[in-house]
Amino acid sequence: ALALVGPRDLAGRHVVVSAGGTREPLDPVRFLGNRSSGRQGVALARTALARGAQVTLVAANMSVPAPPGVDVVQVETAAELRDAVRTAAKVADVVVMAAAVADYRPATIVASKIKKRADGSAPPLELVQTTDILAELARDRPRPGQLVVGFAAETGDDEGSVLDHGRAKAARKGADLLVVNPVGDGKGFGAETNEVVVLDGTGELVARFAGSKDDVAHAVWDAVLAASEHGVI
Ligand code: CTP
Ligand code: CA
Numbered sequence: 001a002l003a004l005v006g007p008r009d010l011a012g013r014h015v016v017v018s019a020g021g022t023r024e025p026l027d028p029v030r031f032l033g034n035r036s037s038g039r040q041g042v043a044l045a046r047t048a049l050a051r052g053a054q055v056t057l058v059a060a061n062m063s064v065p066a067p068p069g070v071d072v073v074q075v076e077t078a079a080e081l082r083d084a085v086r087t088a089a090k091v092a093d094v095v096v097m098a099a100a101v102a103d104y105r106p107a108t109i110v111a112s113k114i115k116k117r118a119d120g121s122a123p124p125l126e127l128v129q130t131t132d133i134l135a136e137l138a139r140d141r142p143r144p145g146q147l148v149v150g151f152a153a154e155t156g157d158d159e160g161s162v163l164d165h166g167r168a169k170a171a172r173k174g175a176d177l178l179v180v181n182p183v184g185d186g187k188g189f190g191a192e193t194n195e196v197v198v199l200d201g202t203g204e205l206v207a208r209f210a211g212s213k214d215d216v217a218h219a220v221w222d223a224v225l226a227a228s229e230h231g232v233i
Contacts, residue, residue, distance in 0.1 A: 009225060011052030016092040017044045018085055018133075020060035022078045024105035026125075027114045036100035038062030040151070040194075043217040044096055045070045051221060056088045060099050078102045078130040085133055089142040094224055096149040097134045097175075105130055138174035138201075147224055150175040155184040167203035176201050177223055179216075198223045 019041020023031040038059060045057045046067040055070040060081050066072045073084045078101050089095050104127035114123065134150045141148070150173050154165045166180035178199045194216050198207040206226070209219040 006050065008052030010048055010221060013052075013093045014054045014056070014091055015048045015094045015096065016056045016058065016085060016088040017041050017048070017096045018058040018060070018081060018099035018101075019045070020062040021100040022060045022081055022102045023076050024078065024102045024130075025076075025109050026106050027110040027112065029113055032102060032104070032106065033061070034100045034102070036060075038064050038099075040213050040216065041096075041098035042067060043213040044098055044220060047214060047217040048221060056092070058084045058088060058099070060101075078105060078133070082131055082133045082136075085137070086142060089137060089146065092143065092146060094147045094149065095137055096151075096220065096224075097137075098151050101133060102130055104128065132173075134175055135173050138176075147177070147227060148175045149177045149179065149220065149224065151179045151181065153181045153183040155182070163197065163205075166197060166199055170199045170201060170203045174201060176227055177206070177220075179220055179223075200227070 020038035021034040021036030023033040025031045041057065042062065042064055045055050048055050049067060049069050056073065057066050057070045058073045058075060058081060059066055060075050073088065075081045075084050081099060081101060085095065107126040107128045117123065134148065138148045152166060152169050154162045156162045162180065162182040166178060170178040180197045180199060182195055193210055194213060195210045196216050196219070197205060198220070200206050207219060207223050209216060
């Protein structure tokens with residue numbers, strides 16, 4: 001392999017990245033899911049590897065392949081993703097939650113395929129909240145001094161701007177860094193360039209960035225290293 005690949009400034013660090021979107025089963029053939037491809041998580045994994053890190057990718061139903069050279073743990077559901085991230089996090093210096101995790105799952109998984117009702121009625125669907133994996137990691141760190149990073153796609157609305165929502169979420173989650181991605185108006189999903197703002201745990205702006213998913217990934221690792229120089233990890 002070519003050695004001229006830029007700084008290996010993550011050498012000696014172990015990073016965990018979650019990517020993709022969880023699927024919550026309803027019955028043996030159906031699930032509640034989301035459209036996350038895993039591309040941003042894969043970019044984070046690939047760039048961390050290029051910068052010398054040991055990388056564990058917790059991959060939930062990605063529509064793109066994992067980069068060669070990373071340790072992959074395949075998961076389906078939010079509960080499986082939580083277990084895999086918590087296990088991997090025990091030996092990690094940094095955990096980045098780039099996965100789109102279901103906020104709700106069906107209260108029960110029906111053992112056999114749900115049949116269509118003959119009378120034309122629809123069955124009720126009861127949902128329960130999943131565990132907030134990021135908030136839980138930030139609250140009780142599996143490893144002292146570990147850096148925890150979240151991602152949030154936000155739209156501005158009557159309640160406030162993208163930045164307002166990002167700040168409130170940063171405070172609520174307690175992560176060290178929250179990468180906020182404005183979506184809607186042709187931004188985000190499927191767009192060529194991503195715009196991100198990086199906030200610290202108090203909601204302070206630490207970086208602003210626009211570029212490809214790889215550029216964003218590098219900017220995230222730069223922010224992680226800057227935070228670690230300030231003594232967070
Ligand atoms: N996240 C998580 N566990 C969940 C839900 C979300 O770890 N059950 C993580 C995501 O991986 C992401 C961050 O939390 O890093 C923000 O996700 P987001 O969906 O924006 O946050 P929520 O608190 O679920 O808020 P919202 O109401 O906007 O969905
Ligand atoms: Ca959510």
